[in-house]
Amino acid sequence: MLELKNVTAKFGNYAAIRDVNLRIKEGEIVVLLGANGAGKTTTFRTISGLHSRSSGQIMFEGLEISRIPANKIVELGIAHCAEDRKLFPDMTVQENLNLGGFVHRKRKQQKKETMQKVYDLFPVLYNKRNDLAGSLSGGQQQMLAIGRALMARPKLMLLDEPSIGLAPLIVEQMFKSIQQINKEGTTVLLAEQNANAALSIANRGYVYENGKIVVEGSAEELFANEEVRKAYIGA
Numbered sequence: 036m037l038e039l040k041n042v043t044a045k046f047g048n049y050a051a052i053r054d055v056n057l058r059i060k061e062g063e064i065v066v067l068l069g070a071n072g073a074g075k076t077t078t079f080r081t082i083s084g085l086h087s088r089s090s091g092q093i094m095f096e097g098l099e100i101s102r103i104p105a106n107k108i109v110e111l112g113i114a115h116c117a118e119d120r121k122l123f124p125d126m127t128v129q130e131n132l133n134l135g136g137f138v139h140r141k142r143k144q145q146k147k148e149t150m151q152k153v154y155d156l157f158p159v160l161y162n163k164r165n166d167l168a169g170s171l172s173g174g175q176q177q178m179l180a181i182g183r184a185l186m187a188r189p190k191l192m193l194l195d196e197p198s199i200g201l202a203p204l205i206v207e208q209m210f211k212s213i214q215q216i217n218k219e220g221t222t223v224l225l226a227e228q229n230a231n232a233a234l235s236i237a238n239r240g241y242v243y244e245n246g247k248i249v250v251e252g253s254a255e256e257l258f259a260n261e262e263v264r265k266a267y268i269g270a
């Protein structure tokens with residue numbers, strides 16, 4: 036579904052990611068692991084057209100998307116849920132969701148159905164649909180950010196650190212919801228510091244170090260890998 040071939044992306048002369056090769060098959064949950072600053076966010080921003088790659092190729096469903104602008108990439112079916120959530124705090128939950136559905140502005144019925152799916156997935160958002168986004172708890176804001184990305188009816192969802200700053204119980208719920216989203220047909224690429232939880236729902240993963248992929252494998256292989264355990268899982 037998605038393939039990165041030798042992708043390098045820079046800030047000035049500094050290569051934040053170097054020669055990255057990634058493959059995501061339809062239906063998978065794939066996790067990117069790595070310390071802060073290892074290059075996960077830059078990878079996401081490069082895929083979604085928010086940062087231009089300096090070399091390499093990005094293919095999505097057989098189409099080269101390396102030079103396609105971000106708004107078109109959403110239309111092709113890739114939604115990006117950024118680490119800082121980027122909600123509109125002074126707008127209501129429902130208004131924030133509506134903005135995520137702009138891609139389908141001409142298809143009212145479809146938008147309504149998708150919103151209902153988001154509310155089924157996160158019932159608390161339905162209860163708070165008229166509340167301001169800024170009044171929600173951290174976990175609810177993360178649900179809203181994911182819900183808003185789902186409004187674009189993506190085939191592939193890029194989720195950047197969805198568990199960051201959330202209490203352990205909420206993290207567990209969040210990962211269950213991600214599994215549910217995947218079961219309902221959305222392929223997921225997930226960046227996480229919480230390697231244990233992420234690998235428990237993922238099919239495969241890639242480990243980043245200083246902008247390069249240093250290890251890749253199935254979730255089981257990464258769990259069993261001594262270096263990965265030491266660096267990202269503990270015990």
Ligand code: ATP
Nearest residue numbers: 046051052069070071072073074075076077078118
């Ligand atoms: P985090 O979890 O902290 O977001 P990450 O693995 O997603 O980490 P990136 O945010 O992709 O890492 O950062 C990769 C490298 O690029 C880091 O060395 C970072 O300092 C650098 N970098 C990121 N954004 C910028 C920027 N706007 N200008 C210059 N350098 C940047």
